[in-house]
Amino acid sequence: MTEENQNPISLPRIGDSAPSFTAKTNHGEVSLEDYKGKWLVLFSHPADFTPVCTTEFVAFQEIYPRLRELNTELLGLSIDSNQSHIAWVRNIEENFNIKIEFPVIADLNKEVAQKYGMIHPNESGTEASRAVFVIDDKLTIKAIIYYPLTTGRNMEEIVRLVQALQTTADNQVSTPANWTPGDKVVVPPPASQKEADERANDDSYEVIDWYLAKKEL
Template structure:
């Protein structure tokens, strides 16, 4: 097993680690998602209750992600046979179809490259890690959850929308921003621009803090 301390962690705004791995929909690589946003997320194990709730939530939200030109891709250190059986079980017991692929990462290569293996939690199971990768293959956000607390799929979707909106409008997003809320105008970079800011038509509290509606 690779010493996790020797594996570099992925970093924001750099190319996401490449992968070419077997999934429940055949072999998938990072290049297969070029031109689209990708949510890559790991879970500790199939046939576990917390993971089941997360997969149901992702499945129910898949249409919203697709409307944002975003694909979903799951991962755990289980075989694709286990993944398939679990998908069928979720359909039978909960009435929910899992229509996105799941990586079968038995050699833990993808999990290690993405820092999904946290020795303080487990040496053989991935934690609940979520990565948002943009259409150019750049890692834009990553969120890690412990094994005993499920992540919020609504928050992951909110974060995706915030990232896309910020990019399209050259702005930043305040705490818990949602569509329709004011966005933050980038602060001025010079003293002259700071003095001019109050007259620029924004909702300005102080020179460094201005908001506007989109």
């Protein structure tokens, strides 16, 4: 039995409380609890001064104002030093004429990355994967996405995901495939025959079948 199997790491899952941390960033020390009352997109990147990660940081900054309108903050992480983060952010600002406004955790001891399962040894034992955790205002994990080192993330999908999760939280509904704000949402299936019959005759619903109905918010 390998050492890894003897000491398995318990990875966070959707619905779990987000693992607590206090960490150094290029904006000073931050704790997970600092974000209570707001939503948080916590993301990791493999390394500073790398091509794909640089394009992602520019793209994350571009969506940051839209996320803040959704009461959502951004927090990056990599296994690089704080000095590296400072130098890289300055380099991005010089090369792309864009100011990176969100903090980046300097996780040299891998403490936060290990808590969140951001390191995948079969891909890289020394770098964090491209992980995205969406954490709600009560510090509960609502969504997790992983990308390989070679694939940059789609920022529009991250914004859409936050919008969908907040719509679900605020209205107790679900969102169908390819949903975007303004589209109809999916309502829970009826719990009784009577409710199914009533819904079929209710013009406020788009009833496809008894178990699948949509409505406008």
